[in-house]
Amino acid sequence: MKKRILIAPLNWGLGHATRCIPIINQLIINNFTPVIASDGIALALLKKEFPTVETVELPAYDITYAKKGHFFKLKLLKDSPKLIKAIKAEKKATKVLIETHNIDGIISDNRLGVHSKKIPSVFITHQLQVLSGNTTWLSTKMHQRIIEKFNQCWVPDHENEPSLSGKLSHMKGIEIPLKYLGPLSRFERHDIEKTYDIMILLSGPEPQRTFLEEKLLETFKTDSRRILCVRGVIEKEQITTTNGNLTITNFMTGKTLENALNASNFVLSRSGYTTVMDLSVLGKKAFFIPTPGQFEQEYLAERLDELKLVPYCKQNDFTIDKLENISAYEGLDGQNATANFKDLFSLF
Structure with a gap:
């Protein structure tokens, strides 16, 4: 039994x-x-x-x-x-x-x-x-x-x-x-063709998840790069909309999310520890925006920035030009x- x-x-x-x-x-x-x-x-x-x-x-x-x-x-x-x-x-x-x-x-x-x-x-x-x-x-x-x-x-x-x-x-x-x-991590690393320049991966409790989503969608609405935004809102049906170069989906699970991450040049997300582990296993370059007032996420973001692995900034300070810092950082490359x-x- x-x-x-x-x-x-x-x-x-x-x-x-x-x-x-x-x-x-x-x-x-x-x-x-x-x-x-x-x-x-x-x-x-x-x-x-x-x-x-x-x-x-x-x-x-x-x-x-x-x-x-x-x-x-x-x-x-x-x-x-x-x-x-x-x-x-x-x-x-x-x-x-x-x-x-x-x-x-x-x-x-x-x-x-x-x-x-x-x-x-x-x-x-x-x-x-x-x-x-x-x-x-x-x-x-x-x-x-x-x-x-x-x-x-x-x-x-x-x-x-x-x-x-x-x-x-x-x-x-x-x-x-x-x-x-x-x-x-639930993910595996695959070297596949890059479909997206930027993947925005949103998560975390409300209302801060929504605040960041609104800020980023406003910031990127006229950007010419290929962008995928995964909102991290679990609903009955997966809903995907495309507006120019910006694709927005409410959630992704399993292999679909794994493929999207592998097919993205870099990831813009919170610095939650599970995200850090996932991106490490996938060997991704990233930019972090820790949840305001969340000591653990702020510590992880600061630590990875000091190690020259992933740059970060505070939510209120984010502007598109800050993403240019990514090229000067090594990115995450750990093991499972x-x-x-x-x-x-x-x-x-």
Whole structure:
């Protein structure tokens, strides 16, 4: 009888869901039965990627970003009672799911309440240190206490330098085993003919996703280059419109997105960590615009800029001429996951 593994990514943008795709595939290859649990657009995306895999809806965290970046931390603080309530509901739901769906093991990607003392539970995160400005020590300590409720912590990065996430994924003093997976991506690199000069890849929670979309579409509407904009809005139907050299689509999944990325000269996107891993595996040149007030994305963008890999600027400062800096940077060129999944899954 195949063991049933609950895999539960956080619904905060699409990054947590998309980096679970290679793990779900590996579970299937290694003769496990995955059960996907999430909510919102993360769950919608995974349903499209895995139409035959059983899915369950979990209580929503319903966290949104502040309209102005400098209120980011204040907004999170204001939302914290809602978050605590959601985690409690998530714990209850997990308890029921284990019984009703005969779950043998748990893989939680940043869902803080999805764990159990009864069955092996794994937490996936690249943030062993949670950057929050002058309260980093506190947010890191709180996160560490949550991580230690699990049996193992899987970190999607290289254990040694050069790593992609720098100080985020390297920290001493965590009491449970840390397993470094290498960069996780659902994509493979292919050398194919370039169809697009620029690919705009939008993602992340509202309202900042919309703010960036409006700014970029206005900026590029008269540009003569071949541009593809993937809005990152998961809807029932894929809708694509073309206006001159600008092609806009609401979302792309799987091989279609992989092909579009491989067929683009460079990518303009947020500096979310999953995007960084994807572009690294694909060996892409890029330009990053971190989400305003999001400490982790700002750190990653600054780090990759300092390493002369990818240039960046703040959202309000973006102008077309800044893209000329890309040619002076090396671009990302990493490797895919180095993890031995058979060994990792032996925990279950």
